Amino acid sequence: MKPRVAIFDLTSCDGCQVEILNLEDHLLDILGKIDLVNFRIGKEVKEPGPYDIAIVEGSVSKEEEIEKIKKIRDDSKILIALGTCATHGGLQSNIHFMDENEVKKAAYNDKHPQQTRDIKAEPLSKYVKVDYSIRGCPIDKWDFVKVLKQLLIGKLPKEDNNPVCVECRFNENVCQFEEKGKCLGPMTHGGCNAVCPSNNQPCDGCRGPLEDLNLKAGIRIMKENGVSDEEILKMVRKYTGVDELYNKIEELVKNGNN
Numbered sequence: 001m002k003p004r005v006a007i008f009d010l011t012s013c014d015g016c017q018v019e020i021l022n023l024e025d026h027l028l029d030i031l032g033k034i035d036l037v038n039f040r041i042g043k044e045v046k047e048p049g050p051y052d053i054a055i056v057e058g059s060v061s062k063e064e065e066i067e068k069i070k071k072i073r074d075d076s077k078i079l080i081a082l083g084t085c086a087t088h089g090g091l092q093s094n095i096h097f098m099d100e101n102e103v104k105k106a107a108y109n110d111k112h113p114q115q116t117r118d119i120k121a122e123p124l125s126k127y128v129k130v131d132y133s134i135r136g137c138p139i140d141k142w143d144f145v146k147v148l149k150q151l152l153i154g155k156l157p158k159e160d161n162n163p164v165c166v167e168c169r170f171n172e173n174v175c176q177f178e179e180k181g182k183c184l185g186p187m188t189h190g191g192c193n194a195v196c197p198s199n200n201q202p203c204d205g206c207r208g209p210l211e212d213l214n215l216k217a218g219i220r221i222m223k224e225n226g227v228s229d230e231e232i233l234k235m236v237r238k239y240t241g242v243d244e245l246y247n248k249i250e251e252l253v254k255n256g257n258n
């Protein structure tokens with residue numbers, strides 16, 4: 001019997017699922033080894049659980065999604081969070097730090113009916129146990145292949161705990177602290193081949209903070225380089241601001257030179 005695998009989405013842009021489709025021929029190889037029983041954007045099939053592996057994209061942003069993710073969890077042996085929306089709430093979790101009415105007005109303006117929002121965007125882990133996170137906005141499609149291969153041989157993959165800086169150095173990039181005075185690379189999980197600094201952009205931390213990050217030092221260096229408090233907060237909150245490791249960020253930014 002092939003393992004039953006289901007891919008679901010909550011509030012998201014579908015971008016991480018599109019990355020899976022971008023595997024093209026490799027995806028056909030994978031499909032030969034699994035029984036794909038749910039994948040809204042990729043296959044016309046929608047079977048009920050139980051599932052051996054559930055892969056979930058998107059943040060929990062509506063009441064009905066709380067029930068949906070709990071049901072998926074109950075139905076699944078292994079639950080994988082796919083992409084930053086699922087692992088950290090993603091871009092939409094900025095709503096935690098903004099005036100909700102202004103956001104609605106900017107998004108829908110006065111001419112359109114405003115959508116009601118019951119809860120603020122949260123990662124899956126706020127409501128259910130997550131067995132493994134495939135990080136990034138979007139994910140790296142090869143990360144998905146690597147993780148699925150490990151799961152298919154009965155192993156839960158181990159997380160790489162290196163910062164983005166490691167891959168950045170391998171790529172011999174000029175450091176963004178020299179170029180722009182800011183970068184979240186030293187505090188952020190690597191695995192993306194330092195794609196942003198390699199294209200002359202600071203890392204915005206989409207893969208989430210390292211558990212042993214030195215937040216105080218990172219903030220102090222950015223402040224010494226003339227980056228404003230507002231800009232530091234905006235960078236940190238862009239994708240993963242609801243992570244509890246950033247709980248004290250406002251206080252630290254305010255006292256960053258102490």
Ligand code: SF4
Pocket residue numbers: 012013014015016017057058082083084085086090091136137138139
């Ligand atoms: S993590 Fe990024 S690419 Fe993936 S669904 Fe969310 S917004 Fe889209």
Ligand code: SF4
Pocket residue numbers: 164165166168169173174175176177183184185186194197202203
């Ligand atoms: S550019 Fe960013 S990720 Fe690269 S070495 Fe400098 S601080 Fe680290």
Ligand code: SF4
Pocket residue numbers: 136137164185188189192193194195196197202203204205206207208
């Ligand atoms: S460099 Fe940073 S922002 Fe860019 S993909 Fe990697 S973790 Fe995400």
